[in-house]
Amino acid sequence: VVADADGRLYHAVLHKVDLRYGEYGLYVAYHLQLLHNPVSDLYVLYTSWGGIWDMQCNPQRQTTPFTDMGLAVKEFRKVFLSKTGNKWEALPTEPFEKKPKKYQWIQNPPPTREQKLRRRAAAHTPP
Secondary structure: OOEOOOOOEOEEEEEEEEOOOOOOOEEEEEEEEEEEEOOOOEEEEEEEEEEHHHHHHOOEEEEEEEOOHHHHHHHHHHHHHHHHOOOHHHOOOOOOOOOOOOOEEEOOOOOOHHHHHHHHHHHOOOO
């Protein structure tokens, strides 16, 4: 997963719940990540979405390749804004604001020291 200059990962898990929808309600999830393939030097915006149960078995998926990291980051931010109504780049300093009919952001807790060490070690391990 691509990180910005501050080490913040371009990765978001979103969800939307509407109990007024149908007999059981509407429970949907949306996942987006910005990935980098160092072999081909491509950046890929990976998105998946669907009902909560679909996300386990058979989510809808899309991958969008970019040759330029700046364009890939711009698209990640655009998708995050369209799904949540919040600007990704504002989140480190401004709180996430819940918007009607938009997805909510499930914030990942900051990584522990051990997780950071494991990531660093994995990044330097040959395939």
